[in-house]
Amino acid sequence: MPSPLEPILEALVAYWTSPLTLSIVAVCATSMATLLYVFLTNARNAKLRVSLLTGFYVLTVFFWLFLATSLFFCIAQARMVAYQTAGIRTAAASAVLVALVSASVLSYLVWRFAAHRVLHRLTPRPLRQEELWLQDYVRLLAQFEGVHPVPVLVVERDEPLAMAVGGKRAAILISGGMLRLLDREETETTLAHELMHLKHHDAEFKVFSTVFSRILFFDPFSKFFDPAVHREREYLADEMSGRSTSKPAALASALLKIADRGPPPRLLGGLSIYGVGHSVFSRYPPLKERVERLLLLSDLLRAP
């Protein structure tokens, strides 16, 4: 009597040695290698590096989803994959489709619900009369940068916090502690930094990648590339803030003041403008590097 495992083994061998499956894996691997090569050879182009790393990250997610769905089909539909003429083609096409649809569904859920947890946890309040200039400033900057207008809300906490919340209820949050700590120019550049995160959809990406990093806990790439994407996005938000406000030195000064108050509370680590960055696993770049880049940009903008 044939073993029930036999069709599964035959399906696995037929599937993973078929030219179609191997071509999909080869296209994935070649695209990832190309993105990685261009990333490593473009040291200072922050925008390009963010796009490349994001592309690499998305490909990794697609690859694992494709692998998982393929295995599922090889086990659940073993006879079809092993013995039917179009079995492998059907399984591979379904695996690609399922991988794309699950990534899209997850992206939609992130967009729809990303803000809820943070807003619920921090319960920010609307601006008071004397704080309305924050909203006016963000409105003008958003208009210039082509970003949808977003409300600025205040979190009643003493720690210096500033963060962008994305998705359907996008907003910029700033803490009372931050408003007391920074002068006007520093506050403007901080708000600009957060607006740039919204412009580049960093807030949504942060939630998306956090969810996937937990699902792909076994993937060695996501351990390195997930924090790397976040570090590059911080550099880019710093640079774009410096360029759009023409005051990168004010942002450098803000970062130094914030860092002087110590790391943000653990609960909010990873969300606010400043966090400790000391290794390849940190989601924040080193403070020294951020400040040096901003001061360099300041010199560049003031060069005769």
Ligand SMILES: [Zn+2]
């Ligand atoms: Zn940031």
